[in-house]
């Protein structure tokens with residue numbers, strides 16, 4: 001066998017390892033989750049109770065699915081206007097200027113701050129503010145977690161939309177200007193619509209990030225295993241309940257946590273897949 | 284084809300220009316709000332964290348909670364430091380990089396060499412999906428694989444594996460993107476000389492794209508240094524400096540989490556976070572610098 | 579004005595001492611010229627001589643970029659363009675670009691009335707329908723697209739797209755239409771359609787067109803303007819200039835000695 005063939009085989013088999021890892025993950029999660037699914041069946045995602053009391057054990061992911069959706073949607077809604085404005089600042093109004101470079105670097109740095117540091121800052125800075133405002137359970141809760149999450153996901157939404165907005169061809173904008181439009185009108189009626197799939201994909205990817213963030217949420221959401229009644233009640237997300245309850249878990253409880261991880265894996269996989277698909281179609 | 288005089292339609296130019304100004308003001312204000320947390324967070328870390336910085340902080344291991352309590356009670360700085368965290372982060376990140384870099388670069392080369400082919404597209408999509416998997420799920424996986432079956436207990440290796448699965452997709456992507464930018468003629472020139480394929484990869488492609496790949500690697504490292512959740516499920520933590528990859532190990536983010544949960548140690552969280560943040564920023568900025576000098 | 583510049587009575591557009599510079603680099607130097615109402619004027623000259631730069635000064639496009647500096651006067655119907663709000667200026671001078679650029683997110687119908695939409699002018703459905711039909715008929719596109727008005731404009735052929743862009747400029751009934759090499763990206767058949775249409779349009783509009791194509795200028799323009807290195811070299815009735823150029827550089831250009 002010649003060396004070229006060996007090289008090819010090495011390349012293929014190493015790449016195959018990636019498929020193997022992903023396949024192995026699915027396999028392990030599914031087989032780990034089976035005891036829980038067997039025990040609870042569909043009620044694993046419909047019943048409202050997460051109860052570890054021996055003898056009356058009942059595990060359901062519903063409270064955490066609800067908590068995840070509530071925090072992530074809150075985060076997305078807060079991030080939306082901020083990230084939209086920032087991407088216009090970077091990609092349209094101050095494109096290629098020094099101030100945009102500085103601002104862009106700062107946005108990138110936001111993505112570099114470790115989750116646990118966000119959690120600390122949220123705990124020691126944001127939470128007291130929430131307490132002063134009389135919101136949440138001692139400042140903990142879905143909203144506080146969503147607020148910190150929004151800061152964490154802004155860079156993901158911003159960097160993609162900013163890039164796509166900056167790529168909108170100049171002659172399109174000039175055509176709109178030549179019809180007498182102001183910059184605002186050009187931006188909102190021509191530039192943003194032309195970039196809309198990219199902007200949309202950015203928000204989807206950011207949402208996917210929000211679903212799986214763990215530490216900061218764990219530190220701020222209040223860690224109760226009930227479905228949050230409102231934005232200011234405490235709760236748990238799928239990620240935070242794994243972080244919280246893993247230490248003492250075995251048997252059925254561990255299997256249920258693995259089942260939650262499987263759900264989280266599937267949901268984030270779908271969300272990211274959709275986001276990537278939109279980006280690809282857009283190219 | 285009668286011309287309708289456009290002036291007969293009001294142009295409202297004053298109102299529209301005012302709107303324009305208000306909107307720009309809004310864009311600027313919201314952008315300022317967006318980036319304000321970075322300043323607030325870093326200044327908080329610096330203000331609260333710098334006073335704990337000392338020789339001991341870097342070169343001693345974590346005190347136990349009793350030592351910390353007595354120190355706090357007598358108004359002194361908490362003794363000891365975070366050496367066990369520094370060494371643990373170093374060990375686990377290095378091991379993760381050792382796993383992820385060859386895997387990531389080889390796969391990246393594979394994707395580059397097989398543009399448009401089905402297997403390559405599959406690998407690329409799967410790698411993209413892996414990149415989106417929450418880190419806590421990766422921790423759980425590594426727990427099921429390594430902790431349960433290989434090291435039979437919490438270990439640095441388990442931590443490294445979870446981190447490396449995070450790093451691989453980022454390295455794959457940056458490798459492929461970098462290689463795509465290399466002009467085909469460079470590769471063809473080498474192949475035309477009869478140089479074997481693997482030598483072209485090692486001697487031509489990788490050196491030419493080196494700085495691009497390095498950027499991706501450094502960025503991937505900066506992303507995993509601060510990871511806490513997967514390590515909680517795999518490496519667990521340790522109060523001693525540990526270099527044995529099969530043993531439980533501490534890490535800087537794990538220490539932050541421990542200090543946060545221990546009222547006696549709370550004073551140490553800011554300095555530890557500051558140290559972590561500085562390390563992350565250095566990796567981040569160095570990778571940016573390299574990326575910039577390439578252009 | 580120097581002897582090579584034709585005198586125009588009652589000009590619709592007058593340019594005086596216009597200089598346009600990119601940073602410090604002057605691309606149009608001290609140009610003074612008058613344009614005749616209801617006529618086609620061709621702007622010619624070798625690549626890089628400043629034709630586009632001159633044309634884009636008329637509707638103040640240069641203001642979109644900070645590094646471009648303009649001095650001089652441009653007068654439309656006795657009103658100084660430089661003192662009007664740019665919104666108003668651009669409404670009165672429609673522009674068509676080298677490459678067809680219909681708005682990709684809008685239908686054919688919406689592309690035609692984009693000017694009204696962008697300017698926030700609300701029209702009744704019947705008014706819109708009428709404007710769309712009239713403008714598309716003006717550019718001889720109505721019959722080709724009347725059944726697909728609500729499809730995306732980007733599905734049309736290049737020539738159709740360019741006519742759509744002209745219709746978009748016409749819909750707003752500007753006084754002057756500025757075209758920058760509108761046919762250079764099109765095939766000969768599409769080109770001749772547009773030429774025919776432009777000749778028809780001059781009954782109601784004043785047309786100023788940059789072109790690289792001398793035979794095109796000869797076919798459709800009434801006046802021709804020759805530029806070289808940012809300066810206006812010669813300006814005359816097209817017939818006169820093509821048969822009897824007064825300047826050596828014009829002659830050399832027209833006979834193909836350089837381009």
Ligand SMILES: Nc1ncnc2c1ncn2[C@@H]1O[C@H](COP(=O)(O)OP(=O)(O)OP(=O)(O)O)[C@@H](O)[C@H]1O
Nearest residue numbers: 600603605623624625626627628629630631632790
């Ligand atoms: N955006 C710009 N920035 C800097 N210089 C420019 C810019 N646009 C044009 N120029 C310069 O100004 C001069 C005139 O350019 P212009 O585009 O007006 O020429 P043109 O006659 O339209 O050429 P062509 O026939 O190739 O379209 C050229 O030297 C060109 O390099």
Ligand SMILES: [Mg+2]
Nearest residue numbers: 629630631758
């Ligand atoms: Mg030009």
